[in-house]
Amino acid sequence: MRSYSPVDFTHVSLTGPFWAERLETVLTRTVPSQYRKLEESGILESLELKDPPPPLRIPRIGGPDGHTHQVFWDSDIGKWIEAAGYALRHRRDPDLEAKVDAIVDQLEAAQMADGYLNLWYQGHEIEKRWTNLRDRHELYNAGHLLEGAIAYYQATGKRKLLDVLERYLDHIRTTFGTGPGQKRGYPGHQEIELALVKLYRLTGERKQLDLAAYFIDQRGAEPHYFDEEAVARGDDPKAYHFYANGNYQYAQAHKPVREQDKVVGHAVRAMYMYSAMADLAAELDDDSLRHACEMLWKDVTTTRMYVTGGFGPSASNEGFTTDYDLPNDTAYCETCASIAFVFWAQRMLNLDLDGHYAELMELALYNGTLSGLSRDGELYFYENKLESDGSHRRWPWHPCPCCTMNVSRLVASVGGYFYSVGPDAIAINLYGGNSADLELDGRRIRIVEESLYPLSGKVRVSVHPDGHGPFTLRLRIPDWATDAMANLNGNPVDVPGQTEKGYLTITRDWIDGDVIDLDLPMPPRRIYANPKVKMDRHRTALARGPLVYCAEQVDNETPIADLLLPRTAELVEQMRPDLFGGVVTLTTKAETIARDDWGPDLYRTAPPTPAPTTLTAIPYYLWANREPGAMQVWIRES
Amino acid sequence: MRSYSPVDFTHVSLTGPFWAERLETVLTRTVPSQYRKLEESGILESLELKDPPPPLRIPRIGGPDGHTHQVFWDSDIGKWIEAAGYALRHRRDPDLEAKVDAIVDQLEAAQMADGYLNLWYQGHEIEKRWTNLRDRHELYNAGHLLEGAIAYYQATGKRKLLDVLERYLDHIRTTFGTGPGQKRGYPGHQEIELALVKLYRLTGERKQLDLAAYFIDQRGAEPHYFDEEAVARGDDPKAYHFYANGNYQYAQAHKPVREQDKVVGHAVRAMYMYSAMADLAAELDDDSLRHACEMLWKDVTTTRMYVTGGFGPSASNEGFTTDYDLPNDTAYCETCASIAFVFWAQRMLNLDLDGHYAELMELALYNGTLSGLSRDGELYFYENKLESDGSHRRWPWHPCPCCTMNVSRLVASVGGYFYSVGPDAIAINLYGGNSADLELDGRRIRIVEESLYPLSGKVRVSVHPDGHGPFTLRLRIPDWATDAMANLNGNPVDVPGQTEKGYLTITRDWIDGDVIDLDLPMPPRRIYANPKVKMDRHRTALARGPLVYCAEQVDNETPIADLLLPRTAELVEQMRPDLFGGVVTLTTKAETIARDDWGPDLYRTAPPTPAPTTLTAIPYYLWANREPGAMQVWIRES
Known part of the structure; x- marks a missing residue:
C-alpha cells in the first residue's frame, strides 16, 4: 500500500x-x-x-x-x-x-x-x-x-x-x-x-x-x-x-x-x-x-x-x-x-x-x-x-x-x-507558479499557486475544492527556510507548531478561495561540508533557497581559483533582470592572493597579502551558458 | 680563469x-x-x-x-x-x-x-x-x-x-x-x-x-x-x-x-x-x-x-x-x-x-x-x-x-x-666544527672551527696562518641570519657594514690565534611560497637555520593532514637529546578540524569548529627513520 x-x-x-x-x-x-x-x-x-x-x-x-x-x-x-x-x-x-x-x-x-x-x-x-x-x-x-x-x-x-x-x-x-x-x-x-x-x-x-x-x-x-x-x-x-x-x-x-x-x-x-x-x-x-x-x-x-x-x-x-x-x-x-x-x-x-x-x-x-x-x-x-x-x-x-x-x-x-496525493491529504512538495487540478478520494480540488519561486520565497496558494468536507493540505517548509511564516486568509499560522516532518500541515474544511500566504525566507547562506570531505575543507558553497551557486569567470575579474571569501563577508543579493531573463546573483567582498606584489622570489618569510576584490556568484545550473571560463562551487574561505 | x-x-x-x-x-x-x-x-x-x-x-x-x-x-x-x-x-x-x-x-x-x-x-x-x-x-x-x-x-x-x-x-x-x-x-x-x-x-x-x-x-x-x-x-x-x-x-x-x-x-x-x-x-x-x-x-x-x-x-x-x-x-x-x-x-x-x-x-x-x-x-x-x-x-x-x-x-x-680558496682570500661557505689545513697562494693556513652548527648558530673560528701578511677571510652570513653578530678577538665587528655578497669580509694581517665569534641567530621561521605555486597556498613550511622541518605522524597525535597552524602561533624550540642523538624540534599550538563534533551530516550551514592540538616538527632530513606514518612539509595555516 x-x-x-x-x-x-x-x-x-x-x-x-x-x-x-x-x-x-x-x-x-x-x-x-x-x-x-x-x-x-x-x-x-x-x-x-x-x-x-x-x-x-x-x-x-x-x-x-x-x-x-x-x-x-x-x-x-x-x-x-x-x-x-x-x-x-x-x-x-x-x-x-x-x-x-x-x-x-x-x-x-x-x-x-x-x-x-x-x-x-x-x-x-x-x-x-x-x-x-x-x-x-x-x-x-x-x-x-x-x-x-x-x-x-x-x-x-x-x-x-x-x-x-x-x-x-x-x-x-x-x-x-x-x-x-x-x-x-x-x-x-x-x-x-x-x-x-x-x-x-x-x-x-x-x-x-x-x-x-x-x-x-x-x-x-x-x-x-x-x-x-x-x-x-x-x-x-x-x-x-x-x-x-x-x-x-x-x-x-x-x-x-x-x-x-x-x-x-x-x-x-x-x-x-x-x-x-x-x-x-x-x-x-x-x-x-x-x-x-x-x-x-x-x-x-x-x-x-x-x-x-x-x-x-x-x-x-x-x-x-x-x-x-x-x-x-x-x-x-x-x-x-x-x-x-x-x-x-x-x-x-x-x-x-x-x-x-x-x-x-x-x-x-x-x-x-x-x-x-x-x-x-x-x-x-x-x-x-x-x-x-x-x-x-x-x-x-x-x-x-x-x-x-x-x-x-x-x-x-x-x-x-510538485504534488503528492495521499489519504485525505494533498502535499505540495515543490513551489513555483502553477495551477493544478487534483483528485482526492474522487473529489476534484483545484490548487492555484502564484509565486516567482525560486527567485522569491513568497508563495500564495489558493484552494478551490469541489464540494465540502475536511482534508489536509501539507505545504513543504524547506530546511533552509528557518523563519518561514504563513497566513491563512490573512490570519497568522503557527508554522513551527504545525509543521510535521517538514510539512506545514493544515486540516480544515477548505472553502473555495481560501488563501495561504507562505513566506519562505531565502537569505543567501553558506554551506560547509563535513571535514571528512577533504577536498571541501576550508571552503564554503553559497546557496539561496534551493539553488546552489557558483563563481563563474565571466562574472569575476579575479581568476576564480584565486578567490578567497572572508568568513564574515556579507553576501548581497542582486536581482539581475538582464541576465538569463532574470536571476538573483550573490555578490560579496572577497580577496585574492594572486594580485600580491610578490616579485620573482619563489619563497620568502612574509606571507602573501591578499588584495581586495569582488566575488559574484550565479546559480550553478546556469553556468557555461556564456563565454567559456573557469567555475567553482566550493570557494576557499579566508 | x-x-x-x-x-x-x-x-x-x-x-x-x-x-x-x-x-x-x-x-x-x-x-x-x-x-x-x-x-x-x-x-x-x-x-x-x-x-x-x-x-x-x-x-x-x-x-x-x-x-x-x-x-x-x-x-x-x-x-x-x-x-x-x-x-x-x-x-x-x-x-x-x-x-x-x-x-x-x-x-x-x-x-x-x-x-x-x-x-x-x-x-x-x-x-x-x-x-x-x-x-x-x-x-x-x-x-x-x-x-x-x-x-x-x-x-x-x-x-x-x-x-x-x-x-x-x-x-x-x-x-x-x-x-x-x-x-x-x-x-x-x-x-x-x-x-x-x-x-x-x-x-x-x-x-x-x-x-x-x-x-x-x-x-x-x-x-x-x-x-x-x-x-x-x-x-x-x-x-x-x-x-x-x-x-x-x-x-x-x-x-x-x-x-x-x-x-x-x-x-x-x-x-x-x-x-x-x-x-x-x-x-x-x-x-x-x-x-x-x-x-x-x-x-x-x-x-x-x-x-x-x-x-x-x-x-x-x-x-x-x-x-x-x-x-x-x-x-x-x-x-x-x-x-x-x-x-x-x-x-x-x-x-x-x-x-x-x-x-x-x-x-x-x-x-x-x-x-x-x-x-x-x-x-x-x-x-x-x-x-x-x-x-x-x-x-x-x-x-x-x-x-x-x-x-x-x-x-x-x-x-x-666547506671552504673556497680564491685570490688572497679564504671563504667559509658551510659551518660545523672542523679543522682545515688550507693553502693560500702557497702559504699554509689552518682554520679551526668550533660549533654545533646546525644545532646552534654559534660559531668560533680561530685562524692559524703560517707566516705573515694580510689576506681576506670571508664568512658566509646566511640569509636567514638576519641579526647576525660577530666579534674579532672580543671586539664587535660591523656585520651589515662588512658584508659583501652574503659574506662577512675581513681583511687583515691575521695572527696565529685570532678568533672570530660568529652568532648566526636561527629562530624558527615560517616560509611562504609564491602564490603562483598553487599547491602551497595557505600553507607554510617551518625552518630553523639551514634545516627545513616537517611534521611526522609519530610525533603528533592529530592526523598530520588535519593540522592547522594559526598564523600567529609561536614556534617553540626544544632540544631533544633523546632523539637521533640530539636534535632541535619545533613545537607549537595548533588546531585540527577533524576532531569537530560534526555528527553524521554531510553538509550544514555552520562551519566546523577547530579543536586545539599540538604540532611537533622535526628536521625534514630525519623523517622516515621511526615507525612509518604520514609526513608533511607544507602545513596548512588557519
Whole structure:
C-alpha cells in the first residue's frame, strides 16, 4: 500500500517564470533538436538493421571517435519517444507525431516472430542474443522502449508500440525466471524494473509487476548469473571488460538487494534500481525492500552526495568510490545520475511523506539535473563538475546521448513532482507558479499557486475544492527556510507548531478561495561540508533557497581559483533582470592572493597579502551558458 | 680563469657532531653495505660478461621485478668505487681496497683491445655499441667509471683503473668529434663532461678538457644526432621509447646549451650538464657558458625548486614540468637531482663568490640530499616527497641504485664544500666544527672551527696562518641570519657594514690565534611560497637555520593532514637529546578540524569548529627513520 501517489504532470499547469521557461525551451527546442541529432548521428539508421552499420556521425567536440552502432541505442530511441510523448501530452503536434509513428512502424517491422526486439543483436549477431546480460543492455533497452511506448500511448491513445513491447515482454517473461528451462538472468543495467511498474500501473496486469519483482529478487543470487552466462558463452567471468572496477558492485549485483546497505558502483544503475525497489516496496507493501531503500538513502546522502545533488565522483566506473570522496574538478556527476536520484527521491517521498526526501529531490532537480541542459536547450553536460579550469564545455551531442533525452523527459514531466496525493491529504512538495487540478478520494480540488519561486520565497496558494468536507493540505517548509511564516486568509499560522516532518500541515474544511500566504525566507547562506570531505575543507558553497551557486569567470575579474571569501563577508543579493531573463546573483567582498606584489622570489618569510576584490556568484545550473571560463562551487574561505 | 677553487675534502677534518656522525655512518655502514648490495643484487656479476645475464636479485619492497642486467650498471660500479676511494682517503682499509682491486682487475680484463669498455654491450650485443647514445648510457657509464678511477687513484696511488679509463677515453676521442669519419655524438645522459674536467684537473692534459668541451658544444646541434643515429640503426626517431616526454628536452638536447635559459627535462641530466658547463666556463673563461649557467640558475631557483632544495616534480620524466608546478605528495625530487644541484651550486659559487649560491647549496645538502639516506645509513629514498600519507617508505635498495652511491660519495667528500680558496682570500661557505689545513697562494693556513652548527648558530673560528701578511677571510652570513653578530678577538665587528655578497669580509694581517665569534641567530621561521605555486597556498613550511622541518605522524597525535597552524602561533624550540642523538624540534599550538563534533551530516550551514592540538616538527632530513606514518612539509595555516 502506497502512502502517497504522484500526480500526473498533465494535471499541473506551470505558470511561474522558472519552470515555464525551462518547459517551453524543452518543448520547442530540445525535443525537436534531439530528433535531428538522432538522425544526424546515425542512431535512427540503426532501425534499418544494416550490417555492417554506417559509421557514427556525431558532431562532437574533438571530432568523430570512430564509434558505430552502439548496443544502447534502442534506449536512446525509447527515451526520445518518451520525451516526445510528454511533449505531445502538453500539446498535440502532427509533425512530431508523424516522426514517432515512423519510428514505431520500423520497430514493429523489426520485431521478430517470437517477440524479440533489439536493434544491435538483430542487426549484427542475432545468434548471440541473451548471452550477455551483464554488458549488452538488452533489458535496459527494453525498459526504455517500454517507457516510450507508455508515454506515447498516454499522449495519443496509439497502442502500436505498446503492443510491440507487451509482446516483447511476453518473450522476456518466457525467457527469464525461476521455472524449468528459464534463464535466471537479470539486467546488467537496471531500468526495465521501474518501467514494468509503470506498465503495471497503466494496465493493472499483475504479470508486469511480477516480472519487475523477479528481476529485483533474483539480483545478486548465487551462483552468480553473470558468471554462468560468461562461462556459457566461453568467456572468462573474471574478464569484466565493460567493468572498470571489475566486480559485481559495478552493477549492484554483489549481493541480494535486500542485503545492500552501501551505495556502490555505476551511479545511474544504482539509482534506477533503488527507484524500482521503492516502487515495489509500495506496490507489494514490502518492508524489507523499503528498509533497504532507507539504508541506501541514508548511506548515499550522508557519505556520497555532492552539494549540488550530483552522484558518482569517478569517470572510471561512472559511479561511486569511497565515503567522502567527492573531488570537484574531476567530479563525474552524470546528469542521468541526478535525474535517477530525483526519480528515487520522489518514490521515497511517496512512501513516507518526509520533507527530507523532497528537500533532496528539489536539490538534485534544480542543481545537478538542470545544469545538464544549456539555457538554449540544445547543449549538454554529461558530466556536471563542481569546478573547472575552463576546459569543461557543453557538448552539442554525445557518443552516449543518454543524458540528453533524460533531461528532456524529466523537464517535460516536471509538473508531476510538485504534488503528492495521499489519504485525505494533498502535499505540495515543490513551489513555483502553477495551477493544478487534483483528485482526492474522487473529489476534484483545484490548487492555484502564484509565486516567482525560486527567485522569491513568497508563495500564495489558493484552494478551490469541489464540494465540502475536511482534508489536509501539507505545504513543504524547506530546511533552509528557518523563519518561514504563513497566513491563512490573512490570519497568522503557527508554522513551527504545525509543521510535521517538514510539512506545514493544515486540516480544515477548505472553502473555495481560501488563501495561504507562505513566506519562505531565502537569505543567501553558506554551506560547509563535513571535514571528512577533504577536498571541501576550508571552503564554503553559497546557496539561496534551493539553488546552489557558483563563481563563474565571466562574472569575476579575479581568476576564480584565486578567490578567497572572508568568513564574515556579507553576501548581497542582486536581482539581475538582464541576465538569463532574470536571476538573483550573490555578490560579496572577497580577496585574492594572486594580485600580491610578490616579485620573482619563489619563497620568502612574509606571507602573501591578499588584495581586495569582488566575488559574484550565479546559480550553478546556469553556468557555461556564456563565454567559456573557469567555475567553482566550493570557494576557499579566508 | 676561476675566481675561487674548492678545497680537497681530505684537508678538512669534520669534528662537529652533525657531519662527524653522517660521515662515520657512511664510512662504516653505507659504503660496506653497498658493496654487499652490489654483490647480492647481481650487479657485480655483470663484470663476468655472461650472456644471458643472471636474473636481478634485488631485495626490494614488493618483490623482484624481473629486471636483469641494466645498461647503467657500470655507472653504479663506478660510483661505488668513487665512494670507496673517498672512504679510503679518510682511512686506508686493506679489505675494502682488495674489493676494489678485484673489480678493477675484472674491468681491465674486460676492456677490449681498442679500449672500449661497457659491460652491457660486451656482454650482450657488442655489434651494437655506439648506436644509441640517446638511451643506452655508454658515455654516462664511462663518466662514472672515470670518477671512480680518479678517486681510487687519489686514495691509493694505484693507476690501473685510471689507465683503463684513459685508454677508453682515447677510444671515445677517436670515435666522437667533428673530424672526418667521426660520429658527432654526445651523451644521452650527461655526466662524462664533468668527469673529464676532473681528469683534466688531475693530469693537466688539455685533450680531456677538449673532449668535455666538444660534448657540451655539440649538444643540440642540427641535424640532430639522436635522430641520425636512430635512422642509422633502423629506428623511427620519433619513437622515443625511453623518453616519457618524447622530445629532445628530456636530455636538454633541444638546442645548443648556450641558447638554453629554461630548465627542462630529466633533472639529474640537467644538473650534471649545468655543472659541467660551469666547470668549462671556469676553465675556458667562457662567458657565454657562464651566462647560460646564470640564466638557468635564475630560472630553476625562481620557478622550479622545492623548498627542500629538491628538483623535478614528475615521475614520468624524472624531471621538470611547468613553472610553479611543485606538487608535494607526488613530488619526485630524486636524491641524485639534489646532489647534482649541490655540485652545480658549488661550481657557480666558485665562479662568483655570492652567498646566494652557498645558501641554496646548503639548502639542498641539508634537506633534499640528506633525506635520501636513513639514519642507520642503509636505507634510501630515491624520491624525496614533501608530503606522504604514510605509504612512502625507504628502500633497502633500488632497481636503479643511482641515488644510493651518489649520497655516499657526497657525504664521504662533504668537507670539500666547506671552504673556497680564491685570490688572497679564504671563504667559509658551510659551518660545523672542523679543522682545515688550507693553502693560500702557497702559504699554509689552518682554520679551526668550533660549533654545533646546525644545532646552534654559534660559531668560533680561530685562524692559524703560517707566516705573515694580510689576506681576506670571508664568512658566509646566511640569509636567514638576519641579526647576525660577530666579534674579532672580543671586539664587535660591523656585520651589515662588512658584508659583501652574503659574506662577512675581513681583511687583515691575521695572527696565529685570532678568533672570530660568529652568532648566526636561527629562530624558527615560517616560509611562504609564491602564490603562483598553487599547491602551497595557505600553507607554510617551518625552518630553523639551514634545516627545513616537517611534521611526522609519530610525533603528533592529530592526523598530520588535519593540522592547522594559526598564523600567529609561536614556534617553540626544544632540544631533544633523546632523539637521533640530539636534535632541535619545533613545537607549537595548533588546531585540527577533524576532531569537530560534526555528527553524521554531510553538509550544514555552520562551519566546523577547530579543536586545539599540538604540532611537533622535526628536521625534514630525519623523517622516515621511526615507525612509518604520514609526513608533511607544507602545513596548512588557519
